[in-house]
Amino acid sequence: MTREQIFGELSGVFEEVFGRPVELGEETTADDVEGWDSVMQVMLIVASERQFDVRFESSEIANAANVGEFVTLIESKRG
Amino acid sequence: MFVWNGFDYIRLMRLGMEDRGADHAARVAVLGWCTTQYYAAVLRGLGAAGGLPVVTYEPEYSAVHQAVLDERSQLYEFEPDMVVFLTAVQGLRDLLMSVDLPDRPATATREADQLVSLIRRAAQIPGVTVVVNQLVVPYERTWGNFSWQVEGSLPNVVERINKRLRGVAAETANVHTVDCEHIASWLGKRAWFDERLWFHSKSFCHPEALPHVAGQALDIFRAVKGMGLKCIALDLDNVLWGGVVGDDGLEGIHLGDLGEGEAYVQFQRWLKELHRRGIILAVCSKNDDEKALEPFRSHSAMVLKETDMSCFIANWENKADNLRTIARRLNIGLDSIVFIDDSPFERNLVRELAPEVCVPEMPDDAADFVPYLESLNLFEAAEFSEEDRKRADFYRSNALREAEQEQFKTVDDYLTSLESEALFERFDDAHLPRIAQLVQRTNQFNLTTIRHSAEELRQFAEDPDYLPFYVTLADRFGDNGLISVVIASREADRVEIITWVMSCRVIARRLEEFVLDELVQVCKEIGVTQLRGTYAPTKKNQLVAELYERLGFRLVEERPDGGTAWELLVDEHAPSGAPIARKVLELDA
Numbered sequence: 102m103t104r105e106q107i108f109g110e111l112s113g114v115f116e117e118v119f120g121r122p123v124e125l126g127e128e129t130t131a132d133d134v135e136g137w138d139s140v141m142q143v144m145l146i147v148a149s150e151r152q153f154d155v156r157f158e159s160s161e162i163a164n165a166a167n168v169g170e171f172v173t174l175i176e177s178k179r180g
Numbered sequence: 181m182f183v184w185n186g187f188d189y190i191r192l193m194r195l196g197m198e199d200r201g202a203d204h205a206a207r208v209a210v211l212g213w214c215t216t217q218y219y220a221a222v223l224r225g226l227g228a229a230g231g232l233p234v235v236t237y238e239p240e241y242s243a244v245h246q247a248v249l250d251e252r253s254q255l256y257e258f259e260p261d262m263v264v265f266l267t268a269v270q271g272l273r274d275l276l277m278s279v280d281l282p283d284r285p286a287t288a289t290r291e292a293d294q295l296v297s298l299i300r301r302a303a304q305i306p307g308v309t310v311v312v313n314q315l316v317v318p319y320e321r322t323w324g325n326f327s328w329q330v331e332g333s334l335p336n337v338v339e340r341i342n343k344r345l346r347g348v349a350a351e352t353a354n355v356h357t358v359d360c361e362h363i364a365s366w367l368g369k370r371a372w373f374d375e376r377l378w379f380h381s382k383s384f385c386h387p388e389a390l391p392h393v394a395g396q397a398l399d400i401f402r403a404v405k406g407m408g409l410k411c412i413a414l415d416l417d418n419v420l421w422g423g424v425v426g427d428d429g430l431e432g433i434h435l436g437d438l439g440e441g442e443a444y445v446q447f448q449r450w451l452k453e454l455h456r457r458g459i460i461l462a463v464c465s466k467n468d469d470e471k472a473l474e475p476f477r478s479h480s481a482m483v484l485k486e487t488d489m490s491c492f493i494a495n496w497e498n499k500a501d502n503l504r505t506i507a508r509r510l511n512i513g514l515d516s517i518v519f520i521d522d523s524p525f526e527r528n529l530v531r532e533l534a535p536e537v538c539v540p541e542m543p544d545d546a547a548d549f550v551p552y553l554e555s556l557n558l559f560e561a562a563e564f565s566e567e568d569r570k571r572a573d574f575y576r577s578n579a580l581r582e583a584e585q586e587q588f589k590t591v592d593d594y595l596t597s598l599e600s601e602a603l604f605e606r607f608d609d610a611h612l613p614r615i616a617q618l619v620q621r622t623n624q625f626n627l628t629t630i631r632h633s634a635e636e637l638r639q640f641a642e643d644p645d646y647l648p649f650y651v652t653l654a655d656r657f658g659d660n661g662l663i664s665v666v667i668a669s670r671e672a673d674r675v676e677i678i679t680w681v682m683s684c685r686v687i688a689r690r691l692e693e694f695v696l697d698e699l700v701q702v703c704k705e706i707g708v709t710q711l712r713g714t715y716a717p718t719k720k721n722q723l724v725a726e727l728y729e730r731l732g733f734r735l736v737e738e739r740p741d742g743g744t745a746w747e748l749l750v751d752e753h754a755p756s757g758a759p760i761a762r763k764v765l766e767l768d769a
Contacts, residue, residue, distance in 0.1 A: 120194045140217050143381050147388075148190050159376045 102179055107153070107172050114148045127169030155179060189222060189387045196225030204719075205233035206401065209255055211244045211302075212266030214384040219266055222387075223394040232398065232407075241382075248298045262309045262401050263302045267295070267360075268384035269315040269338060270375075276337060284332035285340075292344045299348055303355050307631055309404045310355045311397045314342045316364040316372060316385075353616075353634060356400045356562070360385075363392045366555070392557075399560035406621035409538060409558055410512050411460040411575075412451065413503055415521040416472055416494070420448060420484065422546065426471045436481025443546035448483035450550045458568035459559055460490045460575045462506045464519065466526075467494040490576040499526050500533035509579040511684055518558055567614050567661050574685060577658030595690060596759040598655040602691065604698040605765050607641035607648045614662045615650055618681055623720040625682040625692075627713065627727065632667070632679065645670050647702060651695055653686050653760070660686055666695055668711075675703055677713040687723075693756035696731050703750045711750055717742040 108125065115123040115134075118141060123134055131137040137145075146162050149155070149171075155178040165171040208223060210216045220236040227234030237258040239247040244265070247255040255263075272291060279287045295312075303310045318334040327333040342361070349355045364372035367389055377383040385393065402408050417424040421444050422434030434441040455461050461484070465472050472494035476486040486492070491509050493502045499521070507514045514536040521527050527539050543552050561568075581598065588594035607615060616634045623629070632640075640648040651664035663683040668675045677699075682692065703711055713728050715721075725744075729735070732753065733746035 117190055118194065120198060139381065143218070143377065143383070144190060144193060144387070147377075147386070157376075159379055162376060162380045 102176075104172060104176060107175050107179075110152055111149070111168070111172060111175075114145065114152050118144045118148050125168050127167065127172075129168040130166070149175065153179060189391050192225035192229065192391055193218065193221045193387070194225070195228055196221035196223065202233045202235075205235045206262060207237070207258060207260045208234050208262045208264060208397075208401075209237045209239075209247075209258055209260040210264050210266060211239060211247060211255075212268065212384070213242055213244060213271050214266055214268035215241070215382045216266060218383060218387055219264075219390055219394055222390040223264075223398065226391065226395050226398055230398070232402065234398075244298065245294075248301050256305070260305060260308055262311060262397070263305065264397055265295070265299065265302075265310070265312045266384060267313045267315050268378075268382070269318055270373075270378045270384065271382075272315065272338070272341075273318050273320070273334060276334060281330075281332035284337055288337040288341055292341045295341075296344065296348050299345075299355055300352070303352055306633075308354060309401055310352075311358060311400055312345055312349070312355065313358045313360050313393065314345055316360045316369070317342075319369050319373060353563070354404075356404070358393060358396045358400070360393060363389060363396070367392070396557055396560070399557050400562065403560040403562040404620075406623070408516070408560060408562075409459075409518050410516040410571075411462055411490070411506070411510060411518070412454065413462045413464040413506055413517050413519045413537075414451070415523070415526065416463060416465040416467060416475075418522040418546075419520055419542075420444060420482075421475060421479075425475055426467055430474050430478055433475065433479070435475070435479060440546065441481070443549070445481055445483060447546060447549045450553075452483050452488065454559060455484075455488050455572055456569065457559070457561070457564070458571035460510060460512075460572050461488055462491040462510070462517075463489050463493060464499055464502050464506060464521075465494045466496055466499070469494045487576070488572075490572055491579040498529065498533070500530050500537075503530060503534050503537055509582045510575045511578055511582075511687070512575075520553075563613075563617070565613060565617070567617070570659070570661060573658055574660055577655075577660075578685060581655075581657050591688075592759065598657070598689075598759070600653060600655040600689065600760040601763040602654075602694060602760050603652040603763050603765055604649055604695070607637065607650060609638075609641075611650050611662060612637055612641070615665050618662065618665050618683065619679065622681040622683065623718070624684055624723045625680075625687060626718075626721050627680045627724055628678060628716045629718050629721060630679050640667055647675065647699075649695075649699070649702075651682075651691070653689065653691060654763075664691060664695060666699060668699065670706070670708065673708050674710040674712060675699075675708045677711070680713070689760070690756070690758035691760065692727065693731065693758040694760040694762075696753075697755050697758065698762065700748075700750055700753045709750050711748040711753075712736075713746045713748075715744045715746070 112125050115125060119136060146157055150157065153175050155175060161174060165174060210220045216238040220238055224234045224236060237254065239255065247253045276284055276287060299310055299312055315338045317338050320334050321327040322333060323330050327335050330336065345357055349357045372385050372389050374386040377386065414420060422440050423432055425433050435444050451461060473486065475482055491506045493505060503514065503517060503519060507517060514534055518538040519530050520542065522542055530537055531539050540556055543549060585594050612634065616637055619632050640646040647668040647670060649666050650662050652662050653660040663686045665681050666677060667679040668677045713733060715725060715728060717725065728746035733748045735744060736747045737745035
């Protein structure tokens with residue numbers, strides 16, 4: 102799965118969780134997206150686990166620094 | 181009706197976050213020793229999707245004690261219809277593990293005592309239903325399988341607390357428990373327990389399990405409010421047996437013995453068990469009537485008999501119309517019917533043309549019918565009484581009456597032919613549970629919709645200033661049981677009807693006229709000259725808006741909310757001649 106594909110599917114996950122399209126870039130952080138709080142964070146994690154068939158570790162559940170980093174994390178888990 | 185068919189908890193959560201409820205929404209307080217937001221969102225999502233809008237109130241994290249014990253807290257201001265206690269075994273586990281083995285049972289008892297006192301206090305909120313999540317038995321088994329033999333082991337201690345919670349539910353009518361241990365084992369405890377999410381956000385289960393946990397709390401609420409499903413309307417071919425009886429013949433259908441045929445027998449056994457519980461069974465099949473009846477009459481492996489079916493419709497009309505006929509004959513709402521059919525065409529047709537009906541998808545393999553339908557928890561019960569056991573028979577005789585009515589020229593001829601007999605008696609202890617059930621549940625024939633508590637009803641029974649009566653009705657088709665309650669209070673020479681309810685089962689039987697005749701008779705005996713009654717409108721009791729007028733009362737007051745007050749002079753009332761004979765209560769020697 103390429104980085105672009107992961108970005109694409111992740112946009113779908115964000116739309117599913119937030120109920121609206123969310124503009125995602127490498128540098129996007131939780132502060133840039135309205136409503137991205139700790140509750141939504143957990144939903145994003147479990148929805149991403151389902152979408153990408155990966156499992157995040159406890160230390161990875163709290164906010165990643167930005168979306169780019171999160172995509173890198175998924176990339177590394179999918180190998 | 182909406183059926184929870186998948187596991188899309190994310191969609192439900194989002195729906196719940198968007199939905200802000202409505203004025204007429206059910207008010208649910210969610211109290212937890214864990215994060216409550218996820219549960220509350222799924223609950224609102226399920227409510228919005230299922231046509232039962234929900235608004236929630238959640239106190240601060242883990243502030244359950246303060247919320248319940250402080251009567252000035254927002255919990256009481258919120259005036260909840262339902263209070264849910266979300267227990268988290270993870271927190272309890274941490275507490276128990278900090279205590280040495282010999283002290284654990286005492287610690288567990290103390291925790292249980294606290295929880296029980298909170299439950300009991302919350303249960304005193306007027307009109308509330310309390311739902312408590314039972315604990316999931318922890319997966320930590322320090323002694324392996326031997327853990328059950330060790331008194332202070334986590335599984336043992338937690339099971340003991342669960343037993344206590346079930347005990348409270350058994351002795352308190354408005355307290356119910358959700359069997360989370362069942363849900364967790366059904367989904368798999370490995371899926372239920374997600375320790376990462378407990379550590380990170382104090383989630384008591386993986387969100388995937390939430391639609392089940394929250395859904396069953398709503399199921400309980402519906403059952404308590406009498407909004408549960410009452411009737412299963414069944415297709416026949418490839419539902420009760422394999423194959424098509426019209427084509428394959430009696431000998432050709434798969435039923436009994438081994439393999440596929442046994443799966444249908446098991447499904448029938450499951451239906452029979454629900455029937456014993458009081459769920460009504462009906463047939464809704466595209467078939468020739470005679471062919472459809474043949475297996476019921478002649479196939480040795482049939483578990484269900486013709487007499488188990490309260491209403492039997494086999495013809496070539498469309499099934500949405502047939503379901504309406506079933507609803508009419510049984511005198512139940514379309515929204516209390518679940519329709520089971522193997523054909524996607526028929527299911528979709530009913531969903532389109534009779535959207536009130538609950539239409540679950542069905543698995544292709546008959547061996548999956550029961551596990552699948554069980555997973556939907558369609559038939560939650562709020563209680564189980566003798567009355568419930570007999571219910572299917574009531575409805576069967578109703579349908580027979582309905583069919584016979586078509587032969588009579590006038591309704592009165594027909595009613596007279598029924599040879600009806602009724603009891604009209606003051607409340608007694610033996611009948612109080614059913615009286616409470618009727619007062620609690622009746623929506624349509626209900627003049628004032630005052631939900632008296634069981635305790636109030638008991639007090640009426642003992643108070644000479646009250647005239648509390650129950651009414652039963654039987655006829656040659658069967659016994660309808662206790663189907664009406666009228667409560668009046670006496671002040672000097674006037675009697676005021678404060679509550680009058682009647683089951684929909686017996687509407688259009690002139691029973692209300694009989695009840696008034698009897699009540700007037702009582703008034704005469706105690707020297708009362710005036711009888712008064714009130715109609716307080718709700719969304720559901722339009723049926724009785726003109727009842728008092730029809731019974732000869734005079735309008736004395738019209739209120740801004742549409743309510744009306746009525747008066748009848750006892751001496752001016754002429755007996756109605758309703759064709760119902762009053763029966764005298766036979767006391768057991």
